[in-house]
Amino acid sequence: DARVTQTPRHKVTEMGQEVTMRCQPILGHNTVFWYRQTMMQGLELLAYFRNRAPLDDSGMPKDRFSAEMPDATLATLKIQPSEPRDSAVYFCASGLPEVGRDSNQPQHFGDGTRLSIL
Amino acid sequence: GQQLNQSPQSMFIQEGEDVSMNCTSSSIFNTWLWYKQDPGEGPVLLIALYKAGELTSNGRLTAQFGITRKDSFLNISASIPSDVGIYFCAGQLVGTGNTGKLIFGQGTTLQVKP
Numbered sequence: 001d002a003r004v005t006q007t008p009r010h011k012v013t014e015m016g017q018e019v020t021m022r023c024q025p026i027l028g029h030n031t032v033f034w035y036r037q038t039m040m041q042g043l044e045l046l047a048y049f050r051n052r053a054p055l056d057d058s059g060m061p062k063d064r065f066s067a068e069m070p071d072a073t074l075a076t077l078k079i080q081p082s083e084p085r086d087s088a089v090y091f092c093a094s095g096l097p098e099v100g101r102d103s104n105q106p107q108h109f110g111d112g113t114r115l116s117i118l
Numbered sequence: 119g120q121q122l123n124q125s126p127q128s129m130f131i132q133e134g135e136d137v138s139m140n141c142t143s144s145s146i147f148n149t150w151l152w153y154k155q156d157p158g159e160g161p162v163l164l165i166a167l168y169k170a171g172e173l174t175s176n177g178r179l180t181a182q183f184g185i186t187r188k189d190s191f192l193n194i195s196a197s198i199p200s201d202v203g204i205y206f207c208a209g210q211l212v213g214t215g216n217t218g219k220l221i222f223g224q225g226t227t228l229q230v231k232p
Contacts, residue, residue, distance in 0.1 A: 004160075006160075031217075031218050033218075033219075042222065042223075042224045042225060043161075043206065043222040043225075045219070045220075048217070048218075048219065050217070055217060056217075056219070091160050091161075093160075095218045096218075106149075106151050106163050106166050107218060107220060108163065109153075109160035109161045109162070110160050111158070111159050111160045112159075112160050114158075
């Protein structure tokens with residue numbers, strides 16, 4: 001089965017350091033989503049891309065977070081500088097919404113990057 | 119913003135029992151999805167629903183898309199220990215089909231006692 005691949009699976013680093021998380025979407029999927037999961041907030045949508053262009057990043061703190069898709073097979077989420085409150089599990093999901101159709105195929109999730117900022 | 123109210127928040131049941139959980143909203147959805155998340159892994163799709171009133175089964179799981187398009191439920195029959203995990207509902211609002219953007223419930227944590 002095709003899967004969304006995320007790296008690294010775990011990251012522990014000190015406050016102030018730059019963190020980069022990577023995602024390889026399912027081949028052929030043109031929409032990529034970044035989520036953050038915490039016990040308190042559940043699953044929060046941070047940003048999403050269609051055909052590598054950002055559609056919405058309103059859920060993402062702009063001052064320290066940035067998301068890009070350098071090519072169709074790679075999405076990145078960066079935090080600089082990182083803070084302890086950024087500790088969470090970050091998920092990437094990909095999907096293939098169909099233009100002109102109001103309901104679409106579901107998103108498929110990777111296994112996440114568990115981030116701990118000390 | 120739009121919210122999904124998922125209940126119950128957690129359940130602790132005996133193996134063999136049936137389970138029911140649901141999601142409700144004041145908004146109208148055109149898609150309802152149910153995911154399961156195991157510890158240390160990402161959510162995995164269980165069932166997708168696309169039409170109001172639709173009832174779909176996947177093994178011991180059954181889910182329905184509410185007729186008002188504002189709710190959905192998931193039933194698990196004859197629970198087994200591997201059903202343990204967090205179950206999420208997710209909905210796609212009417213008019214957002216081109217984006218694929220989902221709204222997630224807060225999750226139902228299921229524990230099954232052998």
